[in-house]
Amino acid sequence: MKNIFVLVKQVPDTETKIIPKADGSYVEVTNIKWIMNPYDEFAVEQSxxxxxxxxxxxxTVVRVGTVSDNExxxxxxxxxxxxxxxxESEGLIDSFTTAKAIKGAIEKSGRTPDLILSGKQAIDDDALQVPQLLAGLMNLPSVSVVVGFEVAGNVVKLKREVEGGSIEIYELNAPLVVACNKGLNTPRYASLPGIMKAKKKPLAQYKLSDVGVSASDTKVKYHGFQLPPEKPAGKKFDAMDDAKAGAIVKDVVGLLRNEAKVI
Amino acid sequence: MAKILIVSELNQSSLPKSVTIEILGKCKGHQIDVAFVGAGPSEAGSKMLAEYGAQNILVLKSDKLSSYSCEGYSAAVKEVAKSGGYHYIFTGATAAGKDYFPRLSAELQTGLASDVTNFTWEGDKFFGTRPFFAGKCLAKVEMQGSGPHLISIRPNALGMPTEKAAAAGAGKVSDTAVNVSEVKALVKSIIKAASSKVDLTEANVIVSGGRAMKNAENFKILDELADVIGATVGASRAAVDSGFAPHAMQVGQTGKTVSPSLYIACGISGSIQHLAGMRTSKVIVAVNTDPEAPIFTRADYGIVGDLFKIVPILTKEFKALLGK
Incomplete structure (x- = not known):
């Protein structure tokens, strides 16, 4: 295990109120609190x-994104x-472009990856594509939604979470791509000496064209960003009084059957 | 008429997962084939597919496809994608679909619109809508370049078609041998979850608990309610972070995004990130002691009350209604 690459993305904090741009090209990104994509923290910690x-x-941590807010x-x-x-990239780019840029950046580093780690998804576009796409482009195996990780020499043992909380066990040789889920580990906080040291660590910077990406790599175009339609206000019942609770709940169950027709 | 392939999976009764039927309904009028990887559907399953317009039902076979693998499934579908001349290839955004369709995108060098929640056709051209930021906003999605274009569809989002195809498809089942080379990441074994319930992302009814559940033990009152109405139990981030429930049960922006017909939120205040994860639920019931809790702004039916009193009454009333 010599060279680990970790993919990170900067995303708006989960409590951010999202406002589409007036022209619908994306969402407003000024005055936003940026955080490292929460799932990527598990990937960094694992590395x-x-x-x-x-x-x-x-x-090596790798990011595709704007130069500003590079925290x-x-x-x-x-x-x-x-x-x-x-x-460096401006605005919204699709997963294919991102994965191809990362592949180009890794190749430019001159180091052959033994392990590429990322979060299982970024919580902005929620596409869940880049790790597996990158693995496909680099002809490496990948395992996603990983909640258990052991390394023994060149062999990696992984636990992948699937439907209903069942776990698939994998055991394979590096190199490979692993997309990490919450629960894998507890990410550490940066220490003060760590923050001081980080300022002196090397940061290579490329343009998309430097890593072999062109406009024709865009496979999916997103536009027309808008807020989802608001639901009309529902019915609210006060059942704090125990004496009334029984009748109210009975009414609601009746409404679910006769009005909403969902049961 | 576009030529479409839907890659399906089987449910526990060897019928196609319902998301396949949802997609079939929305692709009415186009030429549609359905593919299964490894094992095909029961006779009832293929009949159902034909009724909703499926022409050919392909069962992709190789000795490397006896269990799921990202590389194996991707290689198998790639082969028929090329030979079949499809314009669009759909699948459900299930655990498997989310995992291998991006790899297929790399191998075919075509785009993937993932977790699409609605779409329309203009002639042969697909126009999709998908959520961003766990549903805090929606965006239109268009495929660029040449196909086959890949699309994964969120289960329960389109809804089941109200009627069958005007003309049933042939529904002709045939085995198709595919060439799958070495699979490096292969499942060695599986640890089955204790619960056999459908996953939150595919559940039709969900009962969720929040911080007000107070501890893990109290979730049993939600389990009792869930058993009566055939629901899967979920939890808010607050409940998961407090150790009341595992992350696999978390609904919200850093958990699962769900769209059941009925979502019952118990003791969940309704933070932005939670609302994002469940806002596409068709009907929302909220139980909370705080009448000002944000969850009530999203609820179709809000009950201001103590969940420890209300939930057992709900269970009793549903039992009576359903004759259990």
Missing amino acids: LLIKTAFPECNV CLRTAMAMGADDAILV
Whole structure:
């Protein structure tokens, strides 16, 4: 286990109120609190746990996105990653373009990946595509929604969560791509010395054209961003008085059958 | 007329998963084939597909397809995608669909619109809608370049077709041998979940508990209600972070996005990230002691009351209604 690459994305905080742009091209991104995509934190943490066991291992964080608000790469390096790559892109790009850019960036680093880690999904576009797409483009195997991770030499043992909470067990040789889920580990906080050190760690910066991406790589176009239709206000019943609760609940159950017709 | 392939999965009764029928209903008027990987549907299953307009039912066979693998499924569908000359390939955004369709996108070098919740046709051209930010907003999606274009559909989002196809499809079942080379990431074993209930993302009815559940033990009152109405039990992030429920049960922006017919929220205040994950539920019932809780702004039927009193009454009333 020598070279680990971790894919990170910067996304609006989960409590952000999303406002579509007037022209519907995307959403307003000024005055937003940005965070590292929560699932990516598990990927960064996992890389650092492996680095503890294999000290010769180099951890590179890779991000495709705008140059401004580049905090999450520094955060990952403050947590303990060794270096970072930023591929600059403006506005919204699709998953295919992103995966191809990451592949180009990894190749440009000159290091052959033993392991590529990412979050299972980014909570902005919720596409759940990039890790498996990247694996396909690089002809590597991938395992997604991973909640258990063990490394023994070159062999990686993984637990993948599927429908209804069942777990699939995988055991395979590196190199591979792993997309991490919540519950895999507990991400650490960056320490103050870590934050100071991170400022001096190398950050390579490329344009999309430097990593072999062109406009023809766009396979999916998103537009017409709008808020979902608001539901009309529903019915509200006060059942704090125990004496009335029985009758009210009976009424609601009746409404579910006769008015809403869902039961 | 577009040429469409729907890649389906089987449910526990060897029938196609309902998302397949939902997609068939929306593709009415186009030429539609349905494919299964590894094992095909029962006779009743293929009859059902034909009634909703399926022409050919392909069962993709290879000795490497006896269990699920991202590489194997992707390779199998890739082969028929090419030979069949399809314009569009659909699947359900299930655990498997979410996993291998992106790889298929890389292998075919075509785009994937994932987790689409609605779509229309203009002639042969697909126009989709999908949520961003767990449903806080919606966007239109258009495919670029040449096909076959890939689309995954969120289960329960389109709704079942109200009527069968005007002319039934041939529904001709045939085995198709596909060439799958080495699979590196193969499932070695499976640890089955204790519950045999359908996954939250595919559930038709969900009962969820929040921080007000107070502890994991109290979730049994939700289990009792869920058993009566055939629901799957979910939880809010607050409940999961407090250790009352595992993350697999979490509904919300950092959990599962769900769209059941009926969602019953018990002791959930309704943070932005939770509402995002369940707002496409058709009917929402909320039980909360705080009349100002944001969940009531989304609820069709809000009950201001103590869940520990209300939920057992709900269970009793549903039992009476359903004659259980």
